[in-house]
Amino acid sequence: MIDKPAGGGQTEILPATWRDLRSLLELERLCFGRDAWPWVDVLASLSFPETVRFKAVREEKAVGFVIGDLRRPENLGWIASIAVHPAHRRQGLARLLLARCEEALGVRYVRLTLRPSNTSAYASISPAATGRPTASSATTEMGKAPS
Numbered sequence: 001m002i003d004k005p006a007g008g009g010q011t012e013i014l015p016a017t018w019r020d021l022r023s024l025l026e027l028e029r030l031c032f033g034r035d036a037w038p039w040v041d042v043l044a045s046l047s048f049p050e051t052v053r054f055k056a057v058r059e060e061k062a063v064g065f066v067i068g069d070l071r072r073p074e075n076l077g078w079i080a081s082i083a084v085h086p087a088h089r090r091q092g093l094a095r096l097l098l099a100r101c102e103e104a105l106g107v108r109y110v111r112l113t114l115r116p117s118n119t120s121a122y123a124s125i126s127p128a129a130t131g132r133p134t135a136s137s138a139t140t141e142m143g144k145a146p147s
């Protein structure tokens, strides 16, 4: 599916697979620095059956991704990670990724874990931004969902 977020170029939101490991790992490291998941965790998140994952692609390059954890018994989805390349931020990509991820999770509540200091992420995940109800968002200093 092709989306054209405001202010940005043509963007595709596509399912991500283990074949995207290298490019998503690069993005992970660029966006999270010392908090970045090790490659084995990124690979696991791209392979587990109970996760949904999407990448934002521009000019055949992955410039963002989202990983959602499905906790079906609790009717809950957990955004384990979301990141957009610095050069492509503030163009609506996180919003597109979240919307697609929430749709694929298909649960009533979606939670996101992030740093209390990360105001940009707070803003972009607000219910007003995604148009869906959210449970109270847990916050940690690591900015990643607990496993």
Ligand SMILES: CC(C)(COP(=O)(O)OP(=O)(O)OC[C@H]1O[C@@H](n2cnc3c(N)ncnc32)[C@H](O)[C@@H]1OP(=O)(O)O)[C@@H](O)C(=O)NCCC(=O)NCCS
Residues within 6 Å of the ligand: 031, 032, 080, 081, 082, 083, 084, 085, 088, 089, 090, 091, 092, 093, 094, 095, 096, 113, 114, 115, 118, 119, 120, 121, 123, 124, 125, 129, 143, 144
């Ligand atoms: C958080 C992050 C994913 C946002 O990506 P993005 O594609 O720039 O977000 P969007 O363009 O969809 O922004 C949606 C809304 O969020 C808010 N927002 C995003 N970045 C912001 C910033 N730097 N300052 C203030 N508000 C911001 C705005 O309300 C924005 O809407 P607007 O541009 O219409 O005002 C990106 O900044 C990032 O990768 N950060 C590092 C990784 C991270 O912290 N991930 C979250 C924890 S897992």
